[in-house]
Structures are given as structure tokens and as C-alpha cells.
Amino acid sequence: MSTPHFPIDELLPQIRDSLATHTRLVLEAPPGAGKTTQVPPALLDAPWLGTQKIVMLEPRRVAARAAAMFMARQRGEEVGQTVGYRIRFENRVSAATRIEVVTEGILARMIQDDPMLEGVGALLFDEFHERHLAADLGLALALDVQAQLREDLRIVVMSATLDGERLAQFLDAPRLASAGRSYQVSVQHFPARREEGIEHQTRRAVEHAVAAHPGDVLVFLPGQREIARAEGALAGSTELQGIEVLTLHGELPVEQQSRVLQPAADGRRRVVLATNVAESSVTLPGVRAVIDSGLAREPRYDPNSGFARLDVVPIAQASADQRAGRAGRVAEGWAYRLWPQSQRLEPQRRPELAQVELAGLALELAAWGDADLRFPDAPPPGALAAARELLQRLGALDGVAVTPLGRRMLTLGTHPRLAAMLLAPTDAREQALACDLAALIEARDPLRSRSDALVERWQALAAFRTGRAPADASRGALAALDQAAKQWRRRLHLDASPPTTVPAHALGDVLLHAFPDRIARQHPADPLRYQLANGRSAKLFDDSALFGERWIVISELRDEARDARVLRAAPLDEARLEREFPQRFITEDRVVWDADARGIAAVRERRFDRIVIDSRPLAKPDPSRYADALVDAVRQLGLDALPWTEGLMQWRARARCLRAWLPEFDALPDLSDAALLQSLERWLKPALSGKTRLDALDEAAFGEALKSGIDWSLRQRIDTLAPVRIVVPSGMDRRIEYAFDDAADAPVPPVLAVKLQELFGLADTPRIAEGRVPLTLHLLSPAGRPLQVTQDLRSFWERTYPEVRKEMKGRYPKHPWPDDPWTATATHRAKPRAH
The missing domain is CATH 3.40.50.300 (P-loop containing nucleotide triphosphate hydrolases)
Structure with missing residues (x-):
């Protein structure tokens, strides 16, 4: 076919020249410029490429097929010769293919399977502005390969709408921009x-x-x-x-x-x-x-x-x-x-x-062996930690290392939950059932009813296969499900046909491998309520098709104010659960804080994960476990449950204020509520040793525990830099009040409340913390009532005192109100009586 002209054509020589001298390039070109179909062929004869091939990541299957077909037609060839593509469940490449268009997680699989990328000379990331997770991961892996193993590997990031300058800085790469073909x-x-x-x-x-x-x-x-x-x-x-x-x-x-x-x-x-x-x-x-x-x-x-x-x-x-x-x-x-x-x-x-669940990413990073890859935007730490916890439950991670099962899960190119379920069965019939369940979970609901029974969806699929689809089901949705299940059986090299009937618990027995955290047991006192393996609770609808099932596994649930709501689930066999996960059934003696009784309870519990199956009182508990239970009590009740005194609260406020006022004074620990609650085992648990009640902790022992992380010399420094009291010109020592504003995460200015007469002769406001922090003076009348609040004593004497003197002299004639407060003698007494 004749080759049409594209706006990108004028830029192709610059692209080739840039990649001859740089190993990375950012290319901006609007839709219609021709970057997708013209850039890869233009690089085929580049000297640095030699006989190697080009792999281009395309975010969508439609676009991947279309791009590969267009490039093949330009060469007068069939797809699969010089130009081919690989997408999920479809492979059109051959030994002759030199431009390979791939989608989804295929690029990550290529790099994981062959970190040297033998035979690949360039990786092109098309439509990068769409910011798909697969593209971000592929780029991060490619950059690591380039830095560690393949300095000659070319990386081209192409986009239609993109913050190209930011990306070019991130990649340390040249940036080229093409005009588009556009009219008004x-x-x-x-x-x-x-x-x-x-x-x-x-x-x-x-x-x-x-x-x-x-x-x-x-x-x-x-x-x-x-x-x-x-x-x-x-x-x-x-x-x-x-x-x-x-x-x-x-x-x-x-x-x-x-x-x-x-x-x-x-x-x-x-x-x-x-x-x-x-x-x-x-x-x-x-x-x-x-x-x-x-x-x-x-x-x-x-x-x-x-x-x-x-x-x-x-x-x-x-x-x-x-x-x-x-x-x-x-x-x-x-x-x-x-x-x-x-x-x-x-x-x-x-x-x-930034907005999806990251179990797949976490598994890829674990398999790569380096969680510190460079991403244009770093994965959220909280979401990544939650993903790793799930992977451990699925058996894909042992600590932070990927397990053999985890590596097998990666080869399936689907969510780790579904991969774990597809690989768990050893029986061919159950494997086929797992394929059906994977299709059901990934697809939209084929039923129009609100039923929470997953088995009804599977039964609709089984009926569709015999030509008897239920009236409340979408035939189109069931046909798509049947096709997806076939593709999964093909992927697993499974010849077995899917079952036509199964026992009531069969779906749950397979599904539990995908949702080990959502295995749930009926509450003994409420048949609609279930306790989940992850510690949460969930409830069935009043008209639930699952009513009466002792054990279920939940594939879908909705968060609500108290208990989550079960939207989709299947019953499972407890005996099967014990055979599959014997290590998760634990019998343990526990000494715990009973919040309802506000005391310690000692019990022998049998649990599956965090589901309590049986609990009986323990006659002779281990005394060493009481401290742990009391720490749990403080964690539940809060720090206010401890025997605070006014002096201890002031000491804590002084230490927290100093930590903020003197940043270089980094030896001071964090004494915020959050930090103290997080470290209870370190500072409070030793003080609770041997105690069976929380109120057995006295004020002195609590004070010493609170200060246990601070040595004696540092405690003295606190007293020096943030003193409890200060001597004023009258010769009396007066208390300084300290406070810390948790909402603002900042100290409140320290307050010295003192009678005005006690400061005669003092020109400037007293300061603490190496002179960095002025005291806020609450100047009091002889009766102890506030007259003025100031941090600028000199200004008060000069501007405000004359007015205060005029007003107060008649009200308190027995107290001195000198014309010159600078030279007057400070006193805490009234004027002596005349004889």
C-alpha cells in the first residue's frame, strides 16, 4: 500500500539522531501525528538497533491490534511477520517479528522472565499520558534494567498530552515535540x-x-x-x-x-x-x-x-x-x-x-527483588503495605520475599487473588470451576436479581451452557462469561469440561483461596452476623439466600457504619478449611483486657486467624501476661486512664515545647499522644510488670516510666531550659505555665502570671529556652485580677502603665504605684503602715 504523509515524518530524522546519542527520549505528539505507527518502523534500520527488535507498550487491545495491522499493511505483509502483537489470550508474533506491540502486563512479564532483554534494543511507551499502572511499572523496570544491566537499551516515552518537561527531567532525557494534523x-x-x-x-x-x-x-x-x-x-x-x-x-x-x-x-x-x-x-x-x-x-x-x-x-x-x-x-x-x-x-x-489496589504491583516488585524502583509518581505507602499483607495471606510472599507460588501466580497475568484461586485446586473438575469463578468475579453481574448467593450466578452460567438460561439473566453477559472461562481453561492447559452441578459448598471451597481474609463464621448469638478472618464483622440482608450457613467466604461486601454488608458470598466446608489451612487454626491461652467488665480476663481460645471459634475461662493464667493485657487496656481507653498529676502534665508539656523550640535538641523523644500510644510496650509495660490492675500503677512509678527514655543529664537540661518556676524582682519565685496545642502541633506561648508590683525595676520581658522564647506576662492587680497581657514589658512600662497607675491608685491605695516603675523597688507586699 502507498504510505500516507504524517506530521511526525518531519521529526523522524531528529528522533533517530537523538537516539543515536542518548538512550532515552520523551516524544510529544498530538493525536493524528502518526507517532504510534511511524516511529517504530523508522527505527528499524538504526545502527544501534542492529538485528534486535522494538517492543512498544500500547495501553489498549484495540489500539495494539490496529497499530500492528497498519504497520504490517504499510510493509505489504501479514501481521506476525515483521510486525506482530501480543495481548491477553492472543499472540501474533513469529521468529521474524522485529516490531512487537504488547499490552497490559505483558511487558512486565518479558522483563521479569529475561532481565537482560536479550534481542530487544528499544522499549517504546505509547500514550503514556493515560498513566496506566502497567505503563508506570514497565517504565520503572526498564529504567532499572538500563541502569544495572543494559546501558545500550533505548527507552522512548511517547504521549499526546503530557507534562513533557517534568517527565524529561525525571528521565534526564531530551524532549522532542511534533505538530499534529488538525483543523479548527x-x-x-x-x-x-x-x-x-x-x-x-x-x-x-x-x-x-x-x-x-x-x-x-x-x-x-x-x-x-x-x-x-x-x-x-x-x-x-x-x-x-x-x-x-x-x-x-x-x-x-x-x-x-x-x-x-x-x-x-x-x-x-x-x-x-x-x-x-x-x-x-x-x-x-x-x-x-x-x-x-x-x-x-x-x-x-x-x-x-x-x-x-x-x-x-x-x-x-x-x-x-x-x-x-x-x-x-x-x-x-x-x-x-x-x-x-x-x-x-x-x-x-x-x-x-494512586487510585487502585496494589497487590499486583507489590508482587511484581517482590519478584524483581527491589522495591525501590524509580516511578514518575511513587506508589502510596499505605496501599502498598496493605497489598503486601494480602499477598502474605495468599501465600505469595514469605515476609518480603516472593514464594514459588507467588512466581507461578505472576505468570497468569491477573489479580493475585484470582491467580491464587486458579492455581490452588489439584482436581481437574475444581480447576474448571475455578476458571468459571475467575470469569464471574472479573465480569459484570449476569443476573438482574439482588440475591447475595454467588452460586445462583454460577448456576445461571451452567444452565446457559445447556441452552436453558434463566429469565432474569442477560444472555450476552453469560456468553461473555462462558468465553472468558474457556480462555482461562486454555491458559491453564486444562482439558476438563466445567461441571454441570456442584455441592452447595463447592464454590466456597475454591473461592477461599482468593479471599482468605474474608472467610467468615456465623456469630453464635446473631445468625445474620459474621466474624471475618481479618477481624472485621459483616451482616447478611434479612432475606439473604445464605441464611443459616455457618461458614461462608465473601467475594463482595460493602462498608457500613458498624458492620459491613455481605453483597456476594458462598458457603464453605469447615472440614475442607482445616485441611487447606491447618496452620491458621490456633489454640492459645490469652490474658486480655475486657472493656465491658473493665478488667482482665484469662481465657483459652481456639481461633481461625482472628475468628474466635471457642473460648473458655482459664483457671491459672500466666502472671507474666498481665502486663500485655494492661497495655492493651491503655491502648483502648487512652492515655487519660493513667495516673497523671499536674506536675507530670506540665513536665510533658515542657519537654514537648522544648522539642519544638530547639530543633537541634534532637535527643528529646516525641511525647505526643500518638507517639506514646505507639510505644507503650517500650516505656509503660515494664512499669506494669507484676500488676493485675491498672489502678495499681501509682503516680511515682508512672512518672518514672514516662521519663524512662530520657537520661538524668537530659532531664536536668529540661529543667534549666524550661524551668518550672522563675525568680522575679520581688525575690519570690513564680510558676510558669506550659501548654502544647495538639491541633496546631505547636507550643502555646508559656505564661507567667505575676502581680505588677513584683516586676518594678525589670526593663525587659523574661525569656527561656536559651533566650529564644519570651514569656507571656499576665500582669495582675493586688487582688490577683488580670490587668494586662503582654510579651513586651518595656512597651508596657512606657505606654500602658501610666493609664493603669491612674486607674489602680485609687482602687488599691495601700499598694505602691510609683511614677517611675523603672527605679522603684519590686515588692509582693502592700506599703508598710504609717506610725
Whole structure:
């Protein structure tokens, strides 16, 4: 085929020259510039590449196939020769392939399996602005390979909308920018009518665009469900007769995708209903008008399921601009936005790794053996810690090291929960059932009913296979489930057919390997309530199909104020649980704090993880365990349960204030509530040794425990730098009040309350903490009432004292009110009586 001209063509020599002298490059090029299909072939004859191949990471399957097919056609070849692709469940490469387009976690698998990347000369990251987790991980691994093993490896990060300067600085790489192919696009907002669904608003907008403008219409909708509804709404439009309506999303068969990406053979106008796969990387010929719902389905962590789910969310402004730009590729165009003009969008997409569950990432990092890889945005530490805890439960990690099971789980390219479940069964029938469950968990619900029984979904799938799908089930959803289950059986090299019937507990017996933290036992006093292995509680709905089951495993639950709500679960066999996880059944003598009785209870417990199966009083508990129980009591009741005195509270405030006032005084420990509660075992537990009650801890022992982390010389320094009392000019020593504001995390200025007459002759405000902190003076009348608050005593004497003297002299005639307070003698007494 003849090669069309692309805007990127003028930049290709600079790209080749840059990669000849630098091993990294950031390339910015808007949609339509041709970067996806023109840059890889342009590098094939580069001297530094030799006979090696180029691997390009493409975030979407539709785009990966389309890019590979386009590049192959340019060469007059079939896909799988010089240009090929690898996506989930599909492989079109051969020994001759030199440009390989890959998706999802395939690049990570390539690097994990062969860190030297033998035979690979360049890694290209296309559409990096979409910030998929797979792209971030792939780039982090590639940078580590380049730094440690392959200095010659080329890394090119390509994007349409990107903070290229920030990324170039992160990569220490040159940055090149290409012009796009674009014409003027007129943007308008197309308001919805009152209580109008998006499919009806879409229909009105399409009818308007078809009537008002030439060319094809591209409609962006969040997902297949919305596309189906819009397709149904358009089917009833008399305004669209003769217009071909097509759909485009990632689940379409390849033939249908190819049809959408080619011009209409009969020249008819078309309306294409697409997800954000059409936002970049694929070209739709003839589009002159874009209708944008402003929505997309993107991964978000769903605590109900424990997975990242595709939620409908507003797009970023950068995506809105890209979508609108699709209307101006061949001539001037028009874009209609279906959200109010007053609605403000986020400027850029947030990285996926900041908003999804990270078990897969944590497992990849453990397998790589280095958790300190360089990411453009670091993974959230809390989410990463939670992910590692889950992996330990799944048996994928032993501490921080990946186990043999964990390495096998990685090869499946799915969430670690599902991988653990797919690999657990040894029986072929159960393996086939695991494939069905993996498909059910990953897909949307095929039933229209609200039932919480997972078995009803599986029974609907089994019935569909015999041609008897239930009336309340979606046949399309069941067909997709059946296909996904077949793909899993193929992936596991499993010849066994899925079972047609199973015992009631069979699903739970398999599912427990995916959700070991959500194995749950019925509460002995409340049949609707369950205690989970992770320590939480959950309740069934009153009309639950699971009512009466003693043990269940929960695949989906919703957080609520007190107990979580079970949304989807399956019963399991307790005997099977004991066979599968004998090490998690523990019998232990425990001495614990009983919050209800406000005392210590000694019991012998049998538990599965944190589920208490049986508990009996213990006649002779080990006295050494009481201290642990009392520490737990303080953790539950708070520090106020301890015998604080006014002196101890002031000492703690003095130490905390000094830590803030004198940052270089770093020997002082953190004495905040959070720090003390976190370190109770270190400082409080020794003081509780031998005690059986919390109130047996006296004030002296508690004070010594509180100060135990501070040696004697440091305690003296505290007394010197933040004294309890200070001698004033009257010769009396007066108390200084200290306080620390926890809300502001800052000291409150220290207060010295003193009668005004006691400070005569003192010119300046007293200071503490090596002279850095002035005292706040509360100047009192002879009766002890406040007259003035100041941190500037000199200013008080000069400006305010004359007025105070005039007012107070008549009220307190027996006390001195000299004209000159600078030279007067300070006193704490009244004037002596005249004789």
C-alpha cells in the first residue's frame, strides 16, 4: 500500500539522531501525528538497533491490534511477520517479528522472565499520558534494567498530552515535540433536558450533528452498557435513516473492530459509538463531529470487592481536548459536550497507581527483588503495605520475599487473588470451576436479581451452557462469561469440561483461596452476623439466600457504619478449611483486657486467624501476661486512664515545647499522644510488670516510666531550659505555665502570671529556652485580677502603665504605684503602715 504523509515524518530524522546519542527520549505528539505507527518502523534500520527488535507498550487491545495491522499493511505483509502483537489470550508474533506491540502486563512479564532483554534494543511507551499502572511499572523496570544491566537499551516515552518537561527531567532525557494534523474545531455544550438520560441526550445531539454538519459522527460514551442503550435510542430515530450506526470497544471481535477503522465501502455516513479507545492511537476516517459524554470507565479501588473496578468518572480536561480534536483531523470540525459549561474538569488524569489496589504491583516488585524502583509518581505507602499483607495471606510472599507460588501466580497475568484461586485446586473438575469463578468475579453481574448467593450466578452460567438460561439473566453477559472461562481453561492447559452441578459448598471451597481474609463464621448469638478472618464483622440482608450457613467466604461486601454488608458470598466446608489451612487454626491461652467488665480476663481460645471459634475461662493464667493485657487496656481507653498529676502534665508539656523550640535538641523523644500510644510496650509495660490492675500503677512509678527514655543529664537540661518556676524582682519565685496545642502541633506561648508590683525595676520581658522564647506576662492587680497581657514589658512600662497607675491608685491605695516603675523597688507586699 502507498504510505500516507504524517506530521511526525518531519521529526523522524531528529528522533533517530537523538537516539543515536542518548538512550532515552520523551516524544510529544498530538493525536493524528502518526507517532504510534511511524516511529517504530523508522527505527528499524538504526545502527544501534542492529538485528534486535522494538517492543512498544500500547495501553489498549484495540489500539495494539490496529497499530500492528497498519504497520504490517504499510510493509505489504501479514501481521506476525515483521510486525506482530501480543495481548491477553492472543499472540501474533513469529521468529521474524522485529516490531512487537504488547499490552497490559505483558511487558512486565518479558522483563521479569529475561532481565537482560536479550534481542530487544528499544522499549517504546505509547500514550503514556493515560498513566496506566502497567505503563508506570514497565517504565520503572526498564529504567532499572538500563541502569544495572543494559546501558545500550533505548527507552522512548511517547504521549499526546503530557507534562513533557517534568517527565524529561525525571528521565534526564531530551524532549522532542511534533505538530499534529488538525483543523479548527468549534466546541459547544449541548445541555440536557430535565431528568433526561444520557442515551436520549446523545440521540438529540447526534440528530443535530447529522443535520447540521457533513461527515461522520464519533460519540464518546463510558462503556458497553451506555453504548448499548444509546444504540437502542438511535435505532428508533427517523432522522437517522440511511446512517450506519457502529460500535467500538475493547471486547469487539477483531473483524468488527477492523470494519469500524476502515472507511465505509459504500460511502454511507456513519455514527460510531465508542469508549475512550477512540481517544488516541486509533484513527477513524471521515469524522467531522464529536459528541462527548464527558465520562469514562476507569479503574478505581473498590473496597467492596477488594479489586479495582471500572467506575464511571468524569474525564480530565486533557482528555476532553483530545476527544474534541478527533473532529478536526481531515477538515474543520464540531464538538458537542454533554456536560454543563459551568462544570470544571481536572486538568490531567491522575496516575492509576494512586487510585487502585496494589497487590499486583507489590508482587511484581517482590519478584524483581527491589522495591525501590524509580516511578514518575511513587506508589502510596499505605496501599502498598496493605497489598503486601494480602499477598502474605495468599501465600505469595514469605515476609518480603516472593514464594514459588507467588512466581507461578505472576505468570497468569491477573489479580493475585484470582491467580491464587486458579492455581490452588489439584482436581481437574475444581480447576474448571475455578476458571468459571475467575470469569464471574472479573465480569459484570449476569443476573438482574439482588440475591447475595454467588452460586445462583454460577448456576445461571451452567444452565446457559445447556441452552436453558434463566429469565432474569442477560444472555450476552453469560456468553461473555462462558468465553472468558474457556480462555482461562486454555491458559491453564486444562482439558476438563466445567461441571454441570456442584455441592452447595463447592464454590466456597475454591473461592477461599482468593479471599482468605474474608472467610467468615456465623456469630453464635446473631445468625445474620459474621466474624471475618481479618477481624472485621459483616451482616447478611434479612432475606439473604445464605441464611443459616455457618461458614461462608465473601467475594463482595460493602462498608457500613458498624458492620459491613455481605453483597456476594458462598458457603464453605469447615472440614475442607482445616485441611487447606491447618496452620491458621490456633489454640492459645490469652490474658486480655475486657472493656465491658473493665478488667482482665484469662481465657483459652481456639481461633481461625482472628475468628474466635471457642473460648473458655482459664483457671491459672500466666502472671507474666498481665502486663500485655494492661497495655492493651491503655491502648483502648487512652492515655487519660493513667495516673497523671499536674506536675507530670506540665513536665510533658515542657519537654514537648522544648522539642519544638530547639530543633537541634534532637535527643528529646516525641511525647505526643500518638507517639506514646505507639510505644507503650517500650516505656509503660515494664512499669506494669507484676500488676493485675491498672489502678495499681501509682503516680511515682508512672512518672518514672514516662521519663524512662530520657537520661538524668537530659532531664536536668529540661529543667534549666524550661524551668518550672522563675525568680522575679520581688525575690519570690513564680510558676510558669506550659501548654502544647495538639491541633496546631505547636507550643502555646508559656505564661507567667505575676502581680505588677513584683516586676518594678525589670526593663525587659523574661525569656527561656536559651533566650529564644519570651514569656507571656499576665500582669495582675493586688487582688490577683488580670490587668494586662503582654510579651513586651518595656512597651508596657512606657505606654500602658501610666493609664493603669491612674486607674489602680485609687482602687488599691495601700499598694505602691510609683511614677517611675523603672527605679522603684519590686515588692509582693502592700506599703508598710504609717506610725
